[in-house]
Amino acid sequence: MALLSKKDANLILDPLADNNPITIQVLGICSALAITAELKASIVMAISVVFVLGVGNVVISLMRNIIPSKIRIIVQLVVVATLVIIVDQVLKAFAYELSKTLAVFVGLIITNCIIMGRFEAFALGNGPWKSFLDGIGNALGYGVILIIVGFFRELFGSGTLMGFKVLGDPVEKTGLYATGYENNGFMIIPPAALIVVGIIIWVQRSKNRALIEEN
Amino acid sequence: MAINTDKNSYTVAFAALMVVVVGSILAYLAASLKDKISENERFEKQQNILYAMGVHENEDEGSVNFIPTDRVEGEFSKYITEQLVIEGDKITQDDEAYLIDLQKQETLSKTGAPRKLPVFIGDKDGKKYYILPMRGKGLWDAIWGFVALDESMTVQGVYFDHKGETPGLGANIKQRYFMDDFIGESILKGSQYAGIKVAKGNNDPVNNIKDDNEVDALAGATITGDGLSAMIRKSLQLYRPYLETIKTKS
Numbered sequence: 001m002a003l004l005s006k007k008d009a010n011l012i013l014d015p016l017a018d019n020n021p022i023t024i025q026v027l028g029i030c031s032a033l034a035i036t037a038e039l040k041a042s043i044v045m046a047i048s049v050v051f052v053l054g055v056g057n058v059v060i061s062l063m064r065n066i067i068p069s070k071i072r073i074i075v076q077l078v079v080v081a082t083l084v085i086i087v088d089q090v091l092k093a094f095a096y097e098l099s100k101t102l103a104v105f106v107g108l109i110i111t112n113c114i115i116m117g118r119f120e121a122f123a124l125g126n127g128p129w130k131s132f133l134d135g136i137g138n139a140l141g142y143g144v145i146l147i148i149v150g151f152f153r154e155l156f157g158s159g160t161l162m163g164f165k166v167l168g169d170p171v172e173k174t175g176l177y178a179t180g181y182e183n184n185g186f187m188i189i190p191p192a193a194l195i196v197v198g199i200i201i202w203v204q205r206s207k208n209r210a211l212i213e214e215n
Numbered sequence: 216m217a218i219n220t221d222k223n224s225y226t227v228a229f230a231a232l233m234v235v236v237v238g239s240i241l242a243y244l245a246a247s248l249k250d251k252i253s254e255n256e257r258f259e260k261q262q263n264i265l266y267a268m269g270v271h272e273n274e275d276e277g278s279v280n281f282i283p284t285d286r287v288e289g290e291f292s293k294y295i296t297e298q299l300v301i302e303g304d305k306i307t308q309d310d311e312a313y314l315i316d317l318q319k320q321e322t323l324s325k326t327g328a329p330r331k332l333p334v335f336i337g338d339k340d341g342k343k344y345y346i347l348p349m350r351g352k353g354l355w356d357a358i359w360g361f362v363a364l365d366e367s368m369t370v371q372g373v374y375f376d377h378k379g380e381t382p383g384l385g386a387n388i389k390q391r392y393f394m395d396d397f398i399g400e401s402i403l404k405g406s407q408y409a410g411i412k413v414a415k416g417n418n419d420p421v422n423n424i425k426d427d428n429e430v431d432a433l434a435g436a437t438i439t440g441d442g443l444s445a446m447i448r449k450s451l452q453l454y455r456p457y458l459e460t461i462k463t464k465s
Contacts, residue, residue, distance in 0.1 A: 037383030068226040075233065090246050093251040096259065123431050160381060163278065171420050188383050188435050 004133070011133040015141035018208065021114045022145040024200045028114040032146055033193040035105060040162050042150030044098070046143025048134060053115050057135030059083075066080050067124070068070035076119045077110075084109050114142055136184050149196045157187030241408045248272065261291040266374045267361035268337040268344040268408050270294050279391050297336040301457050303329045317350040317359065337363070344371055345461060347454050351446025354438040354457055355379045358388065358446060366463045370411070373397045375443065385439030396422040396430040402447070404428050408455050410448035413440035 006014075016056055021027045035041045060067075060162055061078050067075050088106050091099035109115070118138050123131040159167040159177075168175015185191050205211045219225065256454045261283040267341065271291060272280040282290050314334040324330035337344035343365065350359040360375035363457035373394050388392055398410050414429040415437065422430055432440045451458070 035382060037381065041382045066220065066229070068220045068229050070221070070226050073229055074230070078233060078237055082241065085241060086244060089252070092255065093248040096255040131414050154383070185434055 008133055010131065011130060012137035012140070015110040015134075015137040017141075018211065020141045020145065020204075021117070021138050022142055022197065023204055024211065025117070026169075027117050028142050029194075029197070030110050030150060031105070031112055032142075032197060033190040034108060035062060036146055036150040036193050036196075037157065037188050038163075039147065039150040039154045041105075042143075042146040046139070046146050047107060048087065048109055048144055049112065049115070050111055050139040051087065052080065052136040053118060053139040054132055055135075056080055056083055056115060057118055057123040057131040058128045059149070060119045061128045061131035072124065073116070073120075076116055079119075080110050081116055104201050116140055124204060136173055143195065145200060148200060149193050152196050153187045153192055156184045157192070159183050227343060228352050257283075257314065258287050261287045263374045263376065264313060264335055264346055264348075264361055265290060265294060265337075266302045267363040267372045268294065268339060269363070269372045270337075270339065273391065277391070279389070279394075294337050294339055295335050296338045299334045299336065301332040301334060301454075304456075306457070309333075311346075314411070317348060319359070321350065330453075332457075334454070334457060338343065345458075347450060349446050349450035351442050351449065353377050353380045353388075353442045354385050354436075355381070358439065358442055360404075360443075360446070362397075362450075363449065364458075364459055367402055368403045368458065368462055370400045370402065379437070380439050381436070383435075384433065385436040387433050387436065389442060392434060393430075399425040400427060400428065402451060408448075408458070410444065410451050410452040412444045415440075 015021055018024065022032055023030065031045065037047050056079055060076060063075070068162070068179060084106055088099065096211055118135055122134045126134070151161070154162075155166070165175075168177045170177050219273055220229075252383045253262045262284070263286070266279070270282060272282060274280070282289070291411075295313075298309055300307050300309045300315070307446050313335060315331055315333045317333075320330045325344050331446065333348055335346040335348075337346060345365070346363045348359070348361050350357060352358065356378035358375065358377040358380065360373060362373050363371040365371055375388045375394060377386060377388060391405050397411060402408060403408055412429045415432045417424075417427065417429045417431060419427070419429070420431050
């Protein structure tokens with residue numbers, strides 16, 4: 001990557017793999033469980049978080065020298081909440097359909113621990129450009145896991161992807177269902193997300209043993 | 216920088232300034248987008264009402280396709296011939312009945328004030344449709360919908376929507392395969408306004424039996440389904456006096 005120095009590139013790439021906010025830092029689990037029953041919802045949520053965390057990190061970083069440390073958490077909350085409301089209002093005015101899909105997640109974005117975590121741990125101590133990269137990287141790392149989980153849950157839980165019946169029709173018994181296959185209703189409920197995330201963590205750690213914590 | 220950010224006076228000043236700045240940004244945004252947003256909401260209601268009476272752009276199979284927003288206003292005035300407001304025994308015409316907020320009316324009725332019930336009468340190819348808006352509770356939040364009936368009290372079409380039901384489970388009440396099941400069901404059981412039950416285990420997944428007042432439930436969405444059944448049942452009780460007047464005597 002000639003565009004970015006190696007250090008800058010790592011800000012984006014690290015959270016995608018070896019420092020992933022969900023599988024390594026175990027942050028943002030709540031929303032990962034709540035909304036991954038469908039692939040489409042996962043993708044929408046991932047995009048929203050990329051925007052909010054990217055912009056939010058820059059805003060906090062620009063203000064880092066003037067934010068009073070006593071109320072910094074409140075300031076961070078205000079920044080996230082404002083960004084989320086702006087996104088929500090603009091979508092309602094110009095992309096009404098999308099805003100209805102997103103409505104459920106607005107609250108979840110504000111409470112997403114990854115966002116506050118990155119503000120606190122990175123943006124308060126680094127410049128705007130680095131903070132921007134860090135925000136995008138972490139949001140993408142979060143989004144990737146969300147999309148993987150959403151993919152498997154929708155595929156095995158409903159037999160669809162993005163609403164398309166990829167495995168045939170469960171009622172008419174066509175496609176895979178003709179052989180006696182049934183959708184796994186368990187995949188749709190939140191605990192299934194925990195298991196899928198668990199499997200991802202397992203695979204990741206068995207590939208890279210350096211990630212396994214020593215007792 | 217020379218500012219001492221630890222001083223109390225600075226902290227208070229910062230907080231005050233932040234509130235003013237953020238407040239003005241949001242107020243400006245809300246004010247400038249208000250018209251556009253309420254227009255979107257109006258179009259959506261018109262689309263939903265038309266959808267219930269079968270004016271939509273659905274293909275043979277697949278997803279819900281509304282009349283596009285740029286045409287919806289024209290189609291709405293073409294197909295919806297009358298908009299009525301029922302207030303106790305009084306029935307009045309009101310061309311903006313579709314803008315009545317059902318939630319507000321419900322709250323009002325709790326204080327003893329008479330409640331406004333809108334009814335939309337549609338006309339498509341010479342056939343009359345009576346579209347009843349309704350509102351109820353799902354698992355997490357409000358659910359609402361429009362049910363189109365004909366004179367024999369048979370459902371001609373429905374549209375349901377929700378505020379925050381679980382994606383993949385309760386949220387599927389607005390999926391076409393679920394809403395299509397209601398078409399052809401009767402809301403009457405004998406002379407009773409029994410409504411339509413979202414039933415688990417009615418052994419009729421493709422809904423061939425149309426006279427059982429039941430449609431097949433959504434797996435994993437029991438409470439949303441029950442809420443939907445209750446919404447239909449309760450709303451029919453409210454509309455019952457009006458429905459009696461249009462029902463064909465058999």
